[in-house]
Amino acid sequence: MPKALFPTSRRGFLTATALAAAAPVVSAPAAHASSGRLAAVRSAAASPASALVLQWYDVTNQAVTAAAYAEPVTQSRAWAISWLAAARAIRRDRGEDFTAAAFVTALHDVLASLVPAQQAQLDAALAASLDAIPAGPAKNRGVEEGQYQAAAVIAQRTGDGLDTASVDVPWTPPAAAPGVWQPTPPTFGPAIRAGEGQARPFLLVSDSQFRPGPPPALTSATYLESLAEVHAVGGATSTIRTADQTNTALFWEPPSNVIYVQVLRAAVAASALSLRRQVALVAAFHVVTTDAQIAIYDAKYGYVFWRPVTAIQTGSVNPDPSWQTVFPTPRHPEYPSGHCGYAGAAEVVLTRFLGRKAAQPVSATSPFAPGVTHTYETWPQITQENVDARVWGGIHFRSSDETGVEVGRRVAAYALARIDSIGLPTLRW
Numbered sequence: 001m002p003k004a005l006f007p008t009s010r011r012g013f014l015t016a017t018a019l020a021a022a023a024p025v026v027s028a029p030a031a032h033a034s035s036g037r038l039a040a041v042r043s044a045a046a047s048p049a050s051a052l053v054l055q056w057y058d059v060t061n062q063a064v065t066a067a068a069y070a071e072p073v074t075q076s077r078a079w080a081i082s083w084l085a086a087a088r089a090i091r092r093d094r095g096e097d098f099t100a101a102a103f104v105t106a107l108h109d110v111l112a113s114l115v116p117a118q119q120a121q122l123d124a125a126l127a128a129s130l131d132a133i134p135a136g137p138a139k140n141r142g143v144e145e146g147q148y149q150a151a152a153v154i155a156q157r158t159g160d161g162l163d164t165a166s167v168d169v170p171w172t173p174p175a176a177a178p179g180v181w182q183p184t185p186p187t188f189g190p191a192i193r194a195g196e197g198q199a200r201p202f203l204l205v206s207d208s209q210f211r212p213g214p215p216p217a218l219t220s221a222t223y224l225e226s227l228a229e230v231h232a233v234g235g236a237t238s239t240i241r242t243a244d245q246t247n248t249a250l251f252w253e254p255p256s257n258v259i260y261v262q263v264l265r266a267a268v269a270a271s272a273l274s275l276r277r278q279v280a281l282v283a284a285f286h287v288v289t290t291d292a293q294i295a296i297y298d299a300k301y302g303y304v305f306w307r308p309v310t311a312i313q314t315g316s317v318n319p320d321p322s323w324q325t326v327f328p329t330p331r332h333p334e335y336p337s338g339h340c341g342y343a344g345a346a347e348v349v350l351t352r353f354l355g356r357k358a359a360q361p362v363s364a365t366s367p368f369a370p371g372v373t374h375t376y377e378t379w380p381q382i383t384q385e386n387v388d389a390r391v392w393g394g395i396h397f398r399s400s401d402e403t404g405v406e407v408g409r410r411v412a413a414y415a416l417a418r419i420d421s422i423g424l425p426t427l428r429w
Contacts, residue, residue, distance in 0.1 A: 050275040052100060052129065056086075056107050057265055057282065059125045067115045070164045072255035073196055073293045077162040079257075080202065080286035082110040085153040087283040088423040089146045090276055097138035098145070103279060104129040105146025113154055149423075161199035162290070169195035174304060178315065179218050181304045181333040185324070192331045197298030201291040202422060203415040207298040210410045212403050215305045215335040218315075226397035227317060230308045234394030236324040241392055249326050249393035252386060253368040256342035257289075263346075263382065266362035271354060280425050281353045284416065285346065287424075292345035292411045296338045296404060305335035308394055325394030327368075337396045337404035343386040344408025347379040352416055356380070 064078045089102035108126040112119050133139045161167070171194035176182050183189060197207050204210070216223035233241045234249075241249075252259065264285055268278050312323045330338075356378055363375045376382050383405055390396035 050278060052103065053275055053278045053282075054265070054269060055129070056104060056125070057268065059122070060107065060111060061261060061265075063111045063115045063118045063122060066118050071167045071193060071196070072257050073167060073193075073199070073290060073297075074162055074164055075255075075257055076286050076290040076293060077157070077160070078111070078114050080283065080290050081153050081157050082107050082114070083279060083283035084202075084287060084422065084424065085110050085149045086146070087276075087279045087425065088153070089142075089149040090279060091423065091425055093276070094141070095138050097133050097136065098142040099275065100133050101130060101139045101142025102146040102149075103142075103275075105143045106150045107146075109147055109150035110154060113150070159200075161195065166199065167196045168192055171301070179215075179306055179311075181306050182310055184307050184309050184329040184331065186328060187331075189331050191333070193297055194301055194332070197294060197296075197301050199294050201294050202287045203418050204291050204295065204411065207294050208302065210295050210407050210414070211299045211302060212336060212407055215303055215403075216399055222399050223397070224317065226399045227308070227311060227315075230391050230394055230397055231312050231318070231320065231323065234308060234325065234391055235312075236326055236394070245388070245392045246326065247369050247372050248374075248385060248389045251366040251369040251372055251374060252339060252389035253327050253393065254366060256339050256346075256386070259364050259366060260289075260342070260346055262364040263362050263376070264350075266364075267350060267354060267358060270359040270362070272359065273353065276425065277353070281349070283424055284353070284419055285349045287419070287422070288349050288412045288415045289342055289345045289408075291415055292341050292408045293338065295407055295411050296336060296341035297332075299336055299407065300333040300338070303335050304333045305400070307334045308397060327393055327395075329395055334396060335400045335403065336407055337386075337390055337401045339386045339390055340383070340396075340401040340404030341408040341411075343383040344405035345412040346408070347383045348409050348412035349416065350379045 060079060060082060064075050067075075067078065069075045069078070085106040086103050089106040090099045093099070104126055108122050112122045115122075130139070130143070133142075171191050173182055173191060174180050181191070183191070199207070201207060216226070232238065233245070264282065268281060271278060271281070273281065307329050309323065309325055309329050311317075313319065313321050332338075358377060358379070361375045361377050363373050365373050374385070376385075387398065387401040387405060390401050391398050
């Protein structure tokens with residue numbers, strides 16, 4: 001299949017002062033609390049989210065966290081297949097008792113299979129949920145349907161290449177050359193996630209279906225502007241990066257799902273969706289973002305582009321051997337940005353289900369920025385923050401961030417148009 005080609009946009013890098021002044025920052029809640037826009041963001045009162053959905057959202061989060069998967073995409077897979085099984089189990093409206101029993105049973109069975117060490121906790125949660133449902137044929141049929149869908153999805157996804165061993169296959173980098181990825185300081189450790197772009201996606205025809213065109217040439221204006229920007233604002237000792245920008249860079253240092261699991265929960269809690277739509281949203285979110293991660297890593301290891309720290313320390317344009325990033329560079333090729341690909345896909349899913357704005361502002365914290373809370377009113381706001389954060393941390397070129405967003409958006413648009421092919425309720429409403 002032909003590869004999707006699209007141009008990357010870029011923000012002009014004018015002067016250090018102009019960049020620092022113009023860069024958008026998402027501040028802590030106090031700044032948002034004083035915003036006059038909050039009243040407009042809150043539309044008509046949304047119905048409360050199902051307590052059962054939020055309860056099992058938290059059960060899932062606890063189980064996936066306890067699994068301590070080494071790679072983010074394996075965590076996403078666990079969310080995706082457990083909630084996909086649940087969504088399939090309740091796809092048709094067969095009454096409240098059937099729906100509740102099918103939902104919790106499907107989630108329990110998939111999670112117990114994936115994280116057997118959590119069996120006791122999962123069994124207790126299931127027993128509590130089932131005890132609250134009146135005995136009868138509807139409950140019994142719901143349990144049977146949940147068991148059936150859990151087993152079916154587990155079987156379908158077995159051997160999909162998203163286990164840790166398959167994702168982290170050994171990989172030898174090419175010989176050092178301008179533009180070619182090499183191990184990065186401070187550890188100069190071997191590359192990771194080399195197998196991620198070879199995994200079996202949920203909905204894409206192939207891993208390379210949305211591979212973008214190659215990164216900008218090292219002599220192009222796009223590359224030179226991106227290089228100058230990250231050199232100036234992304235270094236550990238930058239004098240033009242503001243404190244808020246540094247906090248934002250650190251805020252997004254962890255894998256994207258660490259932040260987005262909070263965003264998605266808040267969005268579900270504030271939504272006016274039915275229980276079935278809430279479950280479909282969680283399932284679709286993780287199915288689509290899993291596919292986006294696969295697509296991004298196909299491109300990363302297809303192009304093997306160097307990181308800013310290598311380009312700045314050893315390149316021919318104003319080399320600066322002492323330059324360092326705000327935090328250690330992830331150990332895989334640069335182009336395109338994984339964080340931004342995830343954000344672009346997440347933005348499209350959330351917009352399709354909930355509209356461009358959150359029903360009410362959603363907040364998240366980060367283990368890498370203690371005491372900092374970021375609050376968002378729109379989904380594109382989070383995407384833009386990802387783009388900026390990876391530049392301000394010295395991890396990515398802005399053009400690579402913007403390309404990552406576009407890949408994620410394209411993957412999501414394609415996947416959502418075909419979501420019913422894997423048993424999720426159609427999104428054509």
